[in-house]
Amino acid sequence: MDEVSFHLSQCLDSLQIIFSNLVHSGKLVLQNVREHTHVLLVQLQNCLPASYIQTFNTFLQSLLHGIYQLKQNINASFYFYRGPFVLADTFNRTNAISATLGLVFGTGIGLVIGLCMQYPCAPVSSMKAIGCMNLSGIEDITLDDTLVPCILYSDQILVKVYAGSIDAVDIRIASGYASTLRRLLTKHNHNAKTHVPVVLGRDCAGVVVEVGSAVSKFDIGDEVWSAVPSYCQGALAEFVVLKEDLVSKKPKTLSFEESVSLAYSGSLAWDVVFHKANLNTSNAESKKILIHCGSTGVGCILIQLCRLLDTHITVTCLSRAVQVMLGFGASYCIPLETPDLEEQLIKQRSRYDIVFNCRAGPDAHELCLQLCSKQGKVVTAVPPRLASDSMGFLLGMFYSVYVNVFYVLLGRTSWDHVHFSYSILDQISNLVDSGHIKPVVGNIFKPQDHQKAFHIVDSNQAIGKTVINFAR
Structure with missing residues (x-):
């Protein structure tokens, strides 16, 4: 027994040294983080209201004080409980049994408390979802089984998805776009254990199957549609959980496939026309508008919105889409296949008041700048680099x-260049049902044909939106 006590004492001495080193290293790390955080707060002070600054200062001081007190308590507890074992004066079988029972009992209590505090969730079941694991491009996109998400908050809605569309930004997401922001925000999404795999798809249309206790605008069975930001998990899945303020009742006159072709692209188009370009019925009449790459999903909607404002519209588009663009209200169409297209556009004497650029990349943006009048502006209709x-x-x-402070403390929920909201979808739905906006669905695929669908979108040869139809 003396030999056992001696070896046990040696082990505890080693653990004490390791623990002390860890505490010391942790203290240095905390001091370093505190210094960097102080610099950040000084920079933020110029752009935040005084009330926010005061609230954050109070929170940070309380947090640091709590960490310091925790460290002190750990040190005190360690030396208090270490004494009897190191000295081995009172070590016997009774103490060993008591320690073991205490450990088992404490672990049991902790387990019970943890189970009681876990988030309530529906019975586990699986669904099909289109996503990517390694963020290495289109070839990494797969159709896999994953868990059906469940409602965790009172303002959420569970939707059975009947259709979702593929946007060009989904291909960028599959290559890493918005991955940093998504990783930080995933920590607060208990339906997603990690930020990968990423479910793709920026919009969906389907039927409500469950609502949170605070949801007031929707009932089970309602036909709805939604558009979600690029930093969120996507909607190309059989089920998706959405916040109520991102959901709207879909247009009554459209199918699920037609509706979903307008949700995300329509939200982008609405934002660039009425917010970024600041057009309205009083200032838009007779303005000269160029829509570059107008046969894309967002371009098809831009043309129709600009037509409602009585503007003069010129469109560059695929030659196959010229008649569609003219039917939507374009005054003049220039096929993208035209030889020396850029030179011909630049040589035109006329310049445009507003150029809407529907293609990502610096080359397209530079061309659009050259086509603007001196007082004109270029408005990008695709998500910018982050x-x-x-x-x-x-x-x-x-x-x-920064993200954690604004999300947790200040309750910020929108991090995109576009504020996605049910109100925009409501207005688009009204225009659709009144006949002012029509959808353009280029292709419809089943989930198992997702690779073909993504390659079509990546080719820039699709007219309108490419849609994935999930079986009802």
Whole structure:
């Protein structure tokens, strides 16, 4: 027994040294984080209201004080409980049994508390979802089985998806777009254990199958549609959980496939026309508008919105789409296959008041700038590059603090260049049902044909939207 006590004492001495080193290292890390956080707060002070600054300062001080108190308590507890074992004066079988029973009993209590505090969830079942694991491009996109998400908050809705569309931004997401922001926000999404695999798809149309206790606008069985930001998990799945303020009742006159072709693209088009370009019925009449690559999903809707404002519309589009563009209200169409297209556009004497660019990339943007009048503007109708995707370690640490502070403390929920909302979908739905906006569905695929669908979108040869139809 003395030999056992001696070896046990040696083990505990080693653990004490390791524990002390860990505490010391942790203290240095906390001090370093505190210094960097202080610098960040000084920078934020110029752009935040005084009330927010005061609230955050109080929160940070309480947090640091709590960490310090926890460290002190751990140190005190360690030395208090260490004494009898190291000295081995009172070590016997009774103490060993008591310690073991205490460990088992404490673990049991902790397990019970953890089970009681876990988020309530519906019975586990699986569904099909289109997503990617390694963020390495189109070839990484697969159709896999995953768990059906469940309602975790009172303002959420569970939707059975009948159709979802593929947007060009989904291909960028499959290659890493918005991955940093999504990883940070996934920590607060208990339906997603990690930020990968990423479910693709920026919109969906389907039927409500369950509602949270605070949901007031929807009932089970309602036909709805939704558009979600690029930093969120997507909607190309058989079921999706959505916040109520991202959901609207779909247009009554359209099918699920037709509706979903307008949700995300329509939200982008609405934002660039009425918010970024700041057009309205009083200032838009007779303005000269160019829509570059107008046969895309967002381009087809831009033409129809600009027509409602009585503007003069010129469109560059695929030659196959010229008649569609003219039917939507374009005054003049220039096929993208035209030889020396850029030179011909630049040589035109007329310049445009507003150029809507529907193609990503610096070359397209530079061309659009050359086609603007001196007082004109270029408005990009595709999601821009995100600075967070190229941050190093130090800037990434600051950005992580920034996101967590604004999400947890200040309740910020929108991080995109577009504020997606049910109100925009409601207005688009009204225009659809009144006959002012029509959908353009280029192709419809089954989920198992997702690779073919994504390659068509990536080819830039699709007219309108490519839709995935989930079996009812």
